[in-house]
Each structure stands twice: as structure tokens, then as C-alpha cells.
Amino acid sequence: MGLPLPDLLLMTWRSLTNQWLRSGLTAFGVFMGVGAVSATLNIQAITREQIELKLAARDQPxxxxxxxxxxxxxxxxxxxxxxxxxxxxxxxxxxxxxxxxxxxxxxxxxxxxxxxxxxxxxxxxxxxxxxxxxxxxxxxxxxxxxxxxxxxxxxxxxxxxxxxxxxxxxxxxxxxxxxxxxxxxxxxxxxxxxxxxxxxxxxxxxxxxxxxxxxxxxxxxxxxxxxxxxxxxxxxxxxxxxxxxxxxxxxxNAEDLLEDLEVQQIASAALAAVGLIALVIGGVGIANITVAAVLERTKEIGIRRAIGASKLEVMGQFILEAMILSLLGGVAAVGTVHGLTRVATTVVIEAPYKFSPRNAALSMGAALAVGVGASFIPALRATQIDIVKALRSD
Known part of the structure; x- marks a missing residue:
């Protein structure tokens, strides 16, 4: 018999908070990766807007x-x-x-x-x-x-x-x-x-x-x-x-704009590489925490399977845990990068910037993709546990 969604969410949250240090470090890994992705998108948007403003002030190229x-x-x-x-x-x-x-x-x-x-x-x-x-x-x-x-x-x-x-x-x-x-x-x-x-x-x-x-x-x-x-x-x-x-x-009449575009492409490529590395590290962290959770909760998995939980429900719980960590890290990263970018473009240098829901959605999409992708294999292994052996385990 499957758990109601509120009970499933509560169980998932307790599981994460019981291992708060491990969960926090994993979410921080996601935070770093999504932060780099969000910063890359913001830099691209700012540079693109600057080029558009310069283009508007002169004749077409x-x-x-x-x-x-x-x-x-x-x-x-x-x-x-x-x-x-x-x-x-x-x-x-x-x-x-x-x-x-x-x-x-x-x-x-x-x-x-x-x-x-x-x-x-x-x-x-x-x-x-x-x-x-x-x-x-x-x-x-x-x-x-x-x-x-x-x-x-x-x-x-x-x-x-x-x-x-x-x-x-x-x-x-x-x-x-x-x-x-x-x-x-x-x-x-x-x-x-x-x-x-x-x-x-x-x-x-x-x-x-x-x-x-x-x-x-x-x-x-x-x-x-x-x-x-x-x-x-x-x-x-x-x-x-x-x-x-x-x-x-x-x-x-566009030589300086082409130079700006080239600088933007180089900066974006560098930040994208950093973001990819950070996302991979965050994904490894999520995979590790999912593997550890499966091993630590083998008996719990056996009990849930014995009382009627399906393989899909068991698998979904572990993926849900990874998604929550990804969402927490991703939301924190998008909010932090937005705040830092706002300060940088108003206090440090004057540059056109506004919050982009599209860029935020892309950053969060990257976070969720890492969470689901990294937890999928360990969560799949949880469904293959023998119920009898799981119930006998300590």
C-alpha cells in the first residue's frame, strides 16, 4: 500500500534532516554548480543587452x-x-x-x-x-x-x-x-x-x-x-x-561590438566549464548520499515492500530526496547569484540587468537534472533488494 503524498514528503524530510551534515554538503555541491550556471547566463544576458544598447545607438552593422x-x-x-x-x-x-x-x-x-x-x-x-x-x-x-x-x-x-x-x-x-x-x-x-x-x-x-x-x-x-x-x-x-x-x-562600424562579443563568449565558456565541474561534483555527492541511504535503510525498504509498496514507490522516495536537495541548492544559488549580480551592476559597475525567469528556470532545470540523474541508478538498486533478506538485516 502506497503512502499518501504528505506522509511521503514528511518521511523524506526526516530522512534528510537526520543526516543534516551530509545533506547540507550535498546541497552545497549543487549550489556551487547551479551558481556557476546562473552566473554564466547572467553574464550572457548583460553582455547581450549592452551590445543591443550600443547597436541601438548607431547604424545597423x-x-x-x-x-x-x-x-x-x-x-x-x-x-x-x-x-x-x-x-x-x-x-x-x-x-x-x-x-x-x-x-x-x-x-x-x-x-x-x-x-x-x-x-x-x-x-x-x-x-x-x-x-x-x-x-x-x-x-x-x-x-x-x-x-x-x-x-x-x-x-x-x-x-x-x-x-x-x-x-x-x-x-x-x-x-x-x-x-x-x-x-x-x-x-x-x-x-x-x-x-x-x-x-x-x-x-x-x-x-x-x-x-x-x-x-x-x-x-x-x-x-x-x-x-x-x-x-x-x-x-x-x-x-x-x-x-x-x-x-x-x-x-x-561594429569592430568594438565584435570584440565585446568575443570577450563574452570566452567568459561564458570559462564559467560554463566551472559550472559543469561543480555540477558533476554535486551529482557525485547526490549519488553517494543515495547509495548510503539505500544501505542504511535496507530493513525499512523490506518492510515497505512487505506491506505493499511497489518498486516504483520505493524508487520514487530516493529520487524525491535527491530532488529536494537539488531544489534547495538550486533555489539558494539562483537567489544568491541574482543578489550579487544586482549589487555588482548597480554599485561596482553600471550595467543593464534584470531578473530573467527564463534563466532561472534553466538553472533550476540543471539542478533537477543533476539530482534525478545522479540518484537514478542507486534508487533503481533499492528496488532490487530481496525482501526476505532485507527483513532479516540488522
């Missing part, structure tokens, strides 16, 4: 190829080459062009004059960078074809230049040229591309300002941050094959 000839005319990456490039490399999301407008360094609105970083861009610039137009609109085909003197400014330049006024349809002046502001884009940075404000114009109008000279660069965006290295290598190889007499240098 892209590379810029710089190509020049060792001798002869400089190679020109025309539209046909760009299409072939995009068709050949799966990691490419979009390709746009951008150029510094060197003869525009300051802009003026009424009596206010501000330093500016001026660039000309292609019509698919938003697709490549992922920037949003906050007010007004972006350039259209007519702006480019009709050489309209229109510009977009970023939030920073709008605040500095217009002092709280709406910049839309306002006339500004730069290098003796009058421009009309048609839109405001969000302010973002790209590594070392810092300025007091940004201004964009069409490639066609920038060509007029520079007397027909353009120093266009390709912005080649990837589908994700993790593809940047692969994308950069593929673009470099393509250009070297297309222009064998040229040299190619690749630049990216």
Missing part, C-alpha cells in the same frame, strides 16, 4: 570597402559590380553609397551658426543604416533628378541650430548655398564618427557643389552583427578577384 590601385587609374565600383557583389554574397542585406561633402563644414540659420558633418547619400540610405525619419520625409527620386537643394538634419543639429523651433521647410545656409530642410533623422554614432550634428543631401546636388568630384564609399550592411566578419572577408575576396591589381582595406 555595415562594412565599408576602401579600394585603390597600385598603379594606373583608381578602380570604380559601378552599379553592375555592386549588383554582382550583392548577388554573390548571401550575407549582404543592402548596399548604399555615402560620401563626405568636404566643402560644407558649417551651417547657418538666422544668427545661429553650427559646425556640421555633411554627407551625400544614395536614396536607399535608410535601408542600409536602419535610421528613422522622425519628422518630414527622406529624399525621393525627384529630389535627385531635379537637383533640388534640400537636406535632412539629425536631432542634434536641429536642437543646436533651431533652438526648439521646427526645422521643417526652414532655409539654412552653408558655403554660400541655400538649402531647405525637409526632414529630421534620429541622431546616431558610428564608432569614431562623432560631430556636433549631421546633415545629408542628395548625391546629385553634392556633385554640383564639388564641381563633379565625388568620393563615394559603399556602405554594405549585414543581416546581423554576427555576420560582419564573414561579410567583410567575402567582400574583400570578391573585390580582390575583380580588381587583381588593387589593394582592399575593410572598415566596419
Amino acid at each position: 555595415f562594412v565599408i570597402p576602401h579600394i585603390w590601385a597600385r598603379e594606373g587609374p583608381e578602380p570604380e565600383i559601378n552599379a553592375a559590380t555592386q549588383k554582382s557583389l550583392q548577388d554573390s554574397i548571401a550575407e549582404i542585406r543592402t548596399i548604399s553609397s555615402i560620401s563626405q561633402v568636404f566643402n560644407v563644414s558649417n551651417v547657418q540659420y538666422e544668427a545661429q551658426e553650427v559646425e556640421v558633418n555633411a554627407r551625400s547619400v544614395s536614396l536607399n540610405y535608410l535601408d542600409t543604416t536602419g535610421r528613422n525619419v522622425l519628422q518630414g520625409r527622406f529624399f525621393d527620386q525627384a529630389d535627385a533628378e531635379q537637383y533640388r537643394p534640400v537636406v535632412l538634419v539629425d536631432e542634434q543639429l536641429a536642437d543646436n541650430l533651431f533652438q526648439g523651433e521646427s526645422p521643417l521647410n526652414k532655409a539654412i545656409y552653408a558655403s554660400g548655398n541655400r538649402f531647405v530642410v525637409i526632414g529630421v533623422m534620429e541622431t546616431k554614432s558610428n564608432s569614431d564618427w562623432e560631430s556636433a550634428g549631421e546633415l545629408w543631401m542628395t548625391e546629385t546636388y553634392a556633385s554640383v557643389l564639388s564641381g563633379g568630384y565625388n568620393y563615394d564609399q559603399l556602405q554594405i550592411s549585414a543581416h546581423s552583427l554576427t555576420q560582419i566578419n564573414t561579410l567583410s572577408e567575402a567582400v574583400e575576396n570578391f573585390l580582390l578577384e575583380s580588381y587583381p591589381q588593387a589593394e582592399v582595406y575593410m572598415q566596419s
Whole structure:
């Protein structure tokens, strides 16, 4: 006859507390292993959030190829080459062009004059960078074809230049040229591309300002941050094959993020190894305590079997003991690591962190897996004890 669940839990708890030192050391082994697992997951979450925040503050990950000839005319990456490039490399999301407008360094609105970083861009610039137009609109085909003197400014330049006024349809002046502001884009940075404000114009109008000279660069965006290295290598190889007499240098706006990602992977791997070792040690402890419990309670097992307890019920009791130790060690580990992480990310260093139920569930899952796995074989042996011999044992 099987025991009711409350009686089974009470019996299990008494069995554990009767050997409190052994039970405590076993739970501590689980605590160390789950703590390492929980810390690994927290570090991964914090680093991932930091990278996401940095990504949100800049354009989507892209590379810029710089190509020049060792001798002869400089190679020109025309539209046909760009299409072939995009068709050949799966990691490419979009390709746009951008150029510094060197003869525009300051802009003026009424009596206010501000330093500016001026660039000309292609019509698919938003697709490549992922920037949003906050007010007004972006350039259209007519702006480019009709050489309209229109510009977009970023939030920073709008605040500095217009002092709280709406910049839309306002006339500004730069290098003796009058421009009309048609839109405001969000302010973002790209590594070392810092300025007091940004201004964009069409490639066609920038060509007029520079007397027909353009120093266009390709912005080649990837589908994700993790593809940047692969994308950069593929673009470099393509250009070297297309222009064998040229040299190619690749630049990216995500080099620092890739370094952060690499550091996170190394730290996670090290902590995961420590966690695995600690979990194995905790599992050995659980296996030992289960073996000892089976040997010490052989007569009790015989009595329970004699009065009708099934093999599954006997086996379940020992697995339940291991699960309780695992739960105690796991809960203590998750709570401790959460508290230490909270203190570390608010007092020691400033970093984004919030409690993750998913990570806590994964940590507890690891604890239960160790408990059940380590106790399974000893608990199975308990069901194979001969009832008559067990009743005769002292």
C-alpha cells in the first residue's frame, strides 16, 4: 500500500534532516554548480543587452570597402559590380553609397551658426543604416533628378541650430548655398564618427557643389552583427578577384561590438566549464548520499515492500530526496547569484540587468537534472533488494 503524498514528503524530510551534515554538503555541491550556471547566463544576458544598447545607438552593422590601385587609374565600383557583389554574397542585406561633402563644414540659420558633418547619400540610405525619419520625409527620386537643394538634419543639429523651433521647410545656409530642410533623422554614432550634428543631401546636388568630384564609399550592411566578419572577408575576396591589381582595406562600424562579443563568449565558456565541474561534483555527492541511504535503510525498504509498496514507490522516495536537495541548492544559488549580480551592476559597475525567469528556470532545470540523474541508478538498486533478506538485516 502506497503512502499518501504528505506522509511521503514528511518521511523524506526526516530522512534528510537526520543526516543534516551530509545533506547540507550535498546541497552545497549543487549550489556551487547551479551558481556557476546562473552566473554564466547572467553574464550572457548583460553582455547581450549592452551590445543591443550600443547597436541601438548607431547604424545597423555595415562594412565599408576602401579600394585603390597600385598603379594606373583608381578602380570604380559601378552599379553592375555592386549588383554582382550583392548577388554573390548571401550575407549582404543592402548596399548604399555615402560620401563626405568636404566643402560644407558649417551651417547657418538666422544668427545661429553650427559646425556640421555633411554627407551625400544614395536614396536607399535608410535601408542600409536602419535610421528613422522622425519628422518630414527622406529624399525621393525627384529630389535627385531635379537637383533640388534640400537636406535632412539629425536631432542634434536641429536642437543646436533651431533652438526648439521646427526645422521643417526652414532655409539654412552653408558655403554660400541655400538649402531647405525637409526632414529630421534620429541622431546616431558610428564608432569614431562623432560631430556636433549631421546633415545629408542628395548625391546629385553634392556633385554640383564639388564641381563633379565625388568620393563615394559603399556602405554594405549585414543581416546581423554576427555576420560582419564573414561579410567583410567575402567582400574583400570578391573585390580582390575583380580588381587583381588593387589593394582592399575593410572598415566596419561594429569592430568594438565584435570584440565585446568575443570577450563574452570566452567568459561564458570559462564559467560554463566551472559550472559543469561543480555540477558533476554535486551529482557525485547526490549519488553517494543515495547509495548510503539505500544501505542504511535496507530493513525499512523490506518492510515497505512487505506491506505493499511497489518498486516504483520505493524508487520514487530516493529520487524525491535527491530532488529536494537539488531544489534547495538550486533555489539558494539562483537567489544568491541574482543578489550579487544586482549589487555588482548597480554599485561596482553600471550595467543593464534584470531578473530573467527564463534563466532561472534553466538553472533550476540543471539542478533537477543533476539530482534525478545522479540518484537514478542507486534508487533503481533499492528496488532490487530481496525482501526476505532485507527483513532479516540488522
